Amino acid sequence: MGATKTDFFTNEQNDLASFTKALGHPARIAILQHLLKVQSCVCGDIVNELPLAQPTVSQHLKELKNAGIIKGTIEGNAICYCIDETTWNRYKNILENLFGSYKSNVKCC
Numbered sequence: 001m002g003a004t005k006t007d008f009f010t011n012e013q014n015d016l017a018s019f020t021k022a023l024g025h026p027a028r029i030a031i032l033q034h035l036l037k038v039q040s041c042v043c044g045d046i047v048n049e050l051p052l053a054q055p056t057v058s059q060h061l062k063e064l065k066n067a068g069i070i071k072g073t074i075e076g077n078a079i080c081y082c083i084d085e086t087t088w089n090r091y092k093n094i095l096e097n098l099f100g101s102y103k104s105n106v107k108c109c
Contacts (some may be wrong), residue, residue, distance in 0.1 A: 007008070012094070019091050022067035027060045029051060032083070035070065040082035 006014050023029060027050060034049050035041065043061060047054045061081060064070045068087040072079040 013020070016091070016094055016098075019067055019069070020053060021059070022063055022069060025060065025063075027056070028064055031060055035083055037082060040080050041080040042080050045076065046081070 009017075011061045013078075023032075030050055031046055034046060038045075043054070043058060046061070050057060052060075061070065061072070065072060065081075068084055070081050071084045072081045074080075
């Protein structure tokens with residue numbers, strides 16, 4: 001079997017690409033901003049905040065959960081979502097290192 005294109009990059013590069021891909025939709029950013037504001041909530045509350053149908057919000061929540069950015073716990077017949085603090089802090093540090101490595105005043109083009 002041949003190598004996939006991702007095989008040519010480091011684990012950290014592939015991991016960060018997957019993380020940022022999960023952030024790559026404005027609805028997911030809005031969901032994260034809402035969760036940051038309220039700390040945790042059920043899907044129905046998120047649906048009330050966004051101009052999207054419940055199945056669409058659920059799909060975006062699934063993408064964020066699969067990426068490990070959020071986690072959910074069952075409360076009765078609903079799932080309560082919140083930011084996964086471990087993952088959040090990990091990528092916060094990775095992104096701070098990436099953006100912090102830029103040196104201003106460098107001659108460019």
